[in-house]
Amino acid sequence: MSAKVTVEDVERVAELANLELALGETESMLHDLNAILEHVAELNELDTSGVEPLAQVNELKGAGGASVLRPDAREASLDRAAVMQEAPETDQAFFKVPKVIER
């Protein structure tokens, strides 16, 4: 868990996250991530073998109860025109994006 992050790691993770880092930004992110991960490595001191991961606190005793799902019934959704109005580019019916595949 204390492995040092490299420039290649930062570039790989940025690609996974669909982030393009500006020139010089990769270096500063590399520095910050290593500082943070070094601190995070303190968790290694704890033996957590056999401990169930906790993803949602609702499951804890007395914490408010399990998730309640609403009935699976049809109901009105947002008005299409109002939603489309907020998009950078549409043809009123669909969102428009730059070309996906070259041919």
Place this chain on the structure above:
Amino acid sequence: MSSETKSTESYVEKPKSLTELRGAIASGAVKATDLAATYYDRIATVNARLNVYLSLTKERALEQAARVDDAAAKGDPLGPLAGIPVGIKDVLVMKGAPATAGSKILKGYHPPYDATAVTKLEAAGAVLLGKINCDEFAMGSSNENSAYGPVRNPVDTERVPGGSSGGSAAAVAANMAVATLGTDTGGSIRQPASFCGVVGVLPTYGRVSRYGLIAFASSLDRVGPFAANVRDAATLLGVIAGHDPKDATSSPAPVPDYAGESDKPVEGLRIGVPAEYFGEGLDPEVRAAIESGIDALKAAGCAVKPISLPHTRYAIPTYYLVATAEASANLARFDGVRYGYRSPASETLAAMYRHSRDEGFGAEVKRRILLGTYALSAGYYDAYYLKAQQVRRLLAEEFLRAFADVDAIVTPTSPVPAFKLGEKTGDPLAMYLADIYTVTASLAGICGVTVPCGTTGAGLPVGMQVLAVHLNEGTAFRVARAVEAAKG
């Protein structure tokens, strides 16, 4: 730190209480429309300096105020917040009003619906003044990560108001609203309340619907109120709490009369004081203020006892793994397709995603997305994310064990009083470490209240954090009321 002097420029002004204002509106002595106008005047005077409001919802506010005045004139029953001016952190959506989340990537976005907390406030008669500045996507502890400039602390304009709900705390401290809504993921309500000298509430996870909240870390995000006094904060929580079919994690537990709960005496309550919250790094003046608050609780008849929460030191690493992992997933939706900013002139879809996100997100948001993506990526998932979730359980269970023996736990909210603008911006880790006393309750899902508990010698506010077990907000309010009575 706190030994430094504070600048003399101050915008502090205490709002009148809810009881007083609502009474005056009900009797017709004050018109809700006039009260709203007074608040807009105050905002016009001080907002240029404090940078609290990002946008105003004047038309909607005045229409609502007129409805309240009509109802009052006819003698119709009025809601618990009838005519009360309230500000909304700009991570909660209001239909048709700009919603930025403090980010450039949402500039120009006008959401087509209301958050549930917004709907509930208006149903109770509240007059919603506008949208309030915050750290970008609620990521930050100083409000300096807003793409729209930092908020200044009304107590001392050279200092930060805290974050991420810094604007919501500053608004109440400077009487730019009677109350506000904020959100708290790792301390974002409690810490700014402490820095600005107001009351801030972290409700139990699931107590208040997250519908209409622009998500940061979904297993941690809470919506909660700020107010100038504990009873008003309790009334606000009573209005916004409750199950919502639109948020499957919202609790079906009935909502008690929190204001009534807060009136109950504290005599006989068992108060735990965890040694781990009074160790290295705690400013001596903050310590002295909190110890004096603890003495006040003893004097009020509480049984104060030392307790130990030994996993506390693992909370910051745990929090910054869980929160960033969830953030990296939540913020994937900002891609320039459906709303907000799209980078112009990208040749391909993939380039459009990357450029929009590069130009739209600030440095802290990118840092957290990268950290979260790293923690979730193949080969590191078990070592980071899974490990953090395991430690999260240890932290939560430690609190549950402690609450078997005490009714509430009191601690400092922040190890330091409000720091200066720019003081910590160069060192992200130092900024994260300042959240040491607040992230624990966030991870455990328990509730808490930050209440003013004296000041430093220079006059900077110190907030006490009162924690209670899940769904026991009433107890936290009671204890906070006792502290307020002695120290407020």
